[in-house]
Amino acid sequence: MFTQIRKTVKFSVILAAITGSFLLTGCGSKSGGGDAGPEKMVIQNSGSDTMVNLAQAWAEKYVGVNEAVSIEVSGGGSGTGIAALINGTVDIANCSRQLKPEERERAKQNTGLEPKEYIVGYDALAVYVHQDNPLNEITIEQLANIYGEKGTLEKWSDLGLSHGACSSDEIIRVSRQSNSGTYHYFRETLLGNTSDFKLGSRDLHGSKDVVELIERTPCAIGYSGMGYKTDHVKFVKVAKNAGDDAFGPSLETALSGDYPIARPLYMYTLGEPTGDIKVYLDWVMSEAGQNIVKASGYVPAVMPEASAE
Amino acid sequence: MGNRKQLEIITESAIEWLIRICGISAILFVFGIFFFVFREGAEFLFGGLDLWQFLTSPEWYPTSVSQKRYGVLALMAGTASVTLLSMAIAVPFGLGAAIYVSEFCGPKAKETFKIVIELLAAIPSVVWGFIGLTLMNELIITLFDAPIGLTVLNGGIILALMSVPIIVSIGEDALKAVPDSYREAAEALGSTRWQMIYRVLLPAAKNGLLAAVLLGVARAVGETMAVLMATGHAVKIPGSVLDSVRTLTATIAAELGEAPVASDHYQVLFIIGILLFTITFAVNLIADLVVKGIKEQ
Numbered sequence: 001m002f003t004q005i006r007k008t009v010k011f012s013v014i015l016a017a018i019t020g021s022f023l024l025t026g027c028g029s030k031s032g033g034g035d036a037g038p039e040k041m042v043i044q045n046s047g048s049d050t051m052v053n054l055a056q057a058w059a060e061k062y063v064g065v066n067e068a069v070s071i072e073v074s075g076g077g078s079g080t081g082i083a084a085l086i087n088g089t090v091d092i093a094n095c096s097r098q099l100k101p102e103e104r105e106r107a108k109q110n111t112g113l114e115p116k117e118y119i120v121g122y123d124a125l126a127v128y129v130h131q132d133n134p135l136n137e138i139t140i141e142q143l144a145n146i147y148g149e150k151g152t153l154e155k156w157s158d159l160g161l162s163h164g165a166c167s168s169d170e171i172i173r174v175s176r177q178s179n180s181g182t183y184h185y186f187r188e189t190l191l192g193n194t195s196d197f198k199l200g201s202r203d204l205h206g207s208k209d210v211v212e213l214i215e216r217t218p219c220a221i222g223y224s225g226m227g228y229k230t231d232h233v234k235f236v237k238v239a240k241n242a243g244d245d246a247f248g249p250s251l252e253t254a255l256s257g258d259y260p261i262a263r264p265l266y267m268y269t270l271g272e273p274t275g276d277i278k279v280y281l282d283w284v285m286s287e288a289g290q291n292i293v294k295a296s297g298y299v300p301a302v303m304p305e306a307s308a309e
Numbered sequence: 310m311g312n313r314k315q316l317e318i319i320t321e322s323a324i325e326w327l328i329r330i331c332g333i334s335a336i337l338f339v340f341g342i343f344f345f346v347f348r349e350g351a352e353f354l355f356g357g358l359d360l361w362q363f364l365t366s367p368e369w370y371p372t373s374v375s376q377k378r379y380g381v382l383a384l385m386a387g388t389a390s391v392t393l394l395s396m397a398i399a400v401p402f403g404l405g406a407a408i409y410v411s412e413f414c415g416p417k418a419k420e421t422f423k424i425v426i427e428l429l430a431a432i433p434s435v436v437w438g439f440i441g442l443t444l445m446n447e448l449i450i451t452l453f454d455a456p457i458g459l460t461v462l463n464g465g466i467i468l469a470l471m472s473v474p475i476i477v478s479i480g481e482d483a484l485k486a487v488p489d490s491y492r493e494a495a496e497a498l499g500s501t502r503w504q505m506i507y508r509v510l511l512p513a514a515k516n517g518l519l520a521a522v523l524l525g526v527a528r529a530v531g532e533t534m535a536v537l538m539a540t541g542h543a544v545k546i547p548g549s550v551l552d553s554v555r556t557l558t559a560t561i562a563a564e565l566g567e568a569p570v571a572s573d574h575y576q577v578l579f580i581i582g583i584l585l586f587t588i589t590f591a592v593n594l595i596a597d598l599v600v601k602g603i604k605e606q
Contacts, residue, residue, distance in 0.1 A: 079567025179567040200545040219456040
């Protein structure tokens with residue numbers, strides 16, 4: 001008897017939920033079709049996970065500069081931003097690597113517009129280890145030997161270190177998912193285009209996750225944007241070749257070219273930007289915008305030829 | 310009077326149709342999803358992909374510049390290991406809890422229990438993943454002296470915690486559906502409570518309990534976000550529960566967003582989707598056959 005009643009109640013709840021969801025989707029499609037209204041212009045900005053903090057900082061500050069425009073920032077990775085640019089669903093794509101020729105081609109085919117490139121700053125890709133790790137310096141060759149397919153370095157003792165906090169002595173490689181811009185850049189710097197990373201690295205899904213994992217894993221080594229540093233991890237100085245001086249990632253070393261793994265950060269628009277988008281990008285490249293780059297832990301794009309053309 | 314009858318006939322048939330549409334829509338959605346996934350992957354599946362290599366090679370290099378390789382053996386091993394471990398933990402705990410809630414609990418404790426268990430089911434998977442990434446990682450490193458805590462063990466425990474609520478609620482429903490006359494008869498024959506559960510209730514409710522376990526398995530196989538964060542996401546065939554692995558679902562989740570539409574990589578990810586469909590279908594089919602086998606006995 002009671003179960004009977006419960007069943008009917010349950011059933012009617014389900015029925016209500018189903019009809020409810022039908023109604024909701026019906027309404028949703030109607031309101032979604034309309035525009036957000038003319039009073040507030042929205043610029044869609046998505047892409048690189050490395051740049052998402054920076055893009056967010058710009059967007060927040062820009063509210064004070066021009067109230068009529070709001071910037072919607074989302075991450076997801078350079079590839080996500082490029083895919084959205086090709087589909088024409090974003091106004092500005094953030095990218096921590098350069099657009100590939102075939103992506104440029106596809107964007108042109110799909111939208112009829114040529115993607116326009118802006119270098120908005122530079123990022124020094126830092127090599128992180130746990131704070132208890134005795135490692136202070138590393139060469140590009142050693143990194144390639146740790147990460148590369150043909151690499152032979154698997155133990156901290158292979159580097160001549162006794163790493164007390166890591167009793168298994170195993171080097172835990174922390175990497176990024178294989179289509180992030182950071183991963184591409186790091187692999188290219190270490191191995192060129194002829195070889196791949198060794199399988200079995202922990203491929204995390206975000207710049208911040210990499211640092212978070214290394215913070216808690218004494219045996220780990222990993223790479224991420226230098227803006228993600230915390231007190232529980234440390235930077236490893238990187239040398240181009242064995243015998244060269246090693247440099248830590250910083251504004252100065254990245255600008256001077258001493259730090260070997262620094263890369264440009266890009267923003268792409270479809271065709272020549274106009275109206276509010278152009279105003280916004282000009283502001284990003286202005287002194288106010290570039291100061292935010294510095295404050296976010298990245299290197300400003302000071303070179304004048306990089307700014308517009 | 311006659312008017313009212315006509316109204317009843319109209320509403321009756323209207324509701325009948327509404328329910329019929331609901332039923333058909335479920336089938337349509339499933340076929341629609343399958344069709345979509347299949348269409349996205351079909352071109353590369355029938356032209357270009359070496360299916361043998363796809364299933365037997367552990368080398369997963371979808372974005373290699375020099376030589377792209379699409380082998381999902383390590384990913385399948387990852388999914389299998391995490392699922393098996395989580396079931397080894399969740400099935401005994403889940404069924405045990407279901408038996409306790411349905412047979413031993415007082416009515417007040419029962420209500421509290423059910424609310425707590427439903428609360429457990431309501432925790433979003435990304436929160437579970439975060440617990441795995443931070444808390445469990447450190448715990449496993451200190452307890453097992455492992456180099457890293459993002460392992461099969463970590464993912465298995467997290468998935469077990471996620472599937473226990475499902476197993477408990479459905480298992481408890483199945484046990485409750487056994488008529489009280491069975492219990493009364495068993496007790497009248499002088500059986501102890503354990504004998505009654507073991508010899509009478511479990512055999513009588515086995516179909517429902519199997520369904521509970523299977524839904525738990527489905528939850529574990531299909532889970533994405535939590536395993537992405539907790540297993541370490543490393544392409545590797547695990548040798549022990551303290552190895553990192555990567556699952557099929559996590560691979561799709563991590564890479565689909567950035568794979569250029571219609572590229573080989575994009576299509577391979579959809580082929581993995583087809584593979585997941587096939588695995589789920591096989592599990593359900595086997596379960597169906599097992600249930601039929603039990604019935605015939």
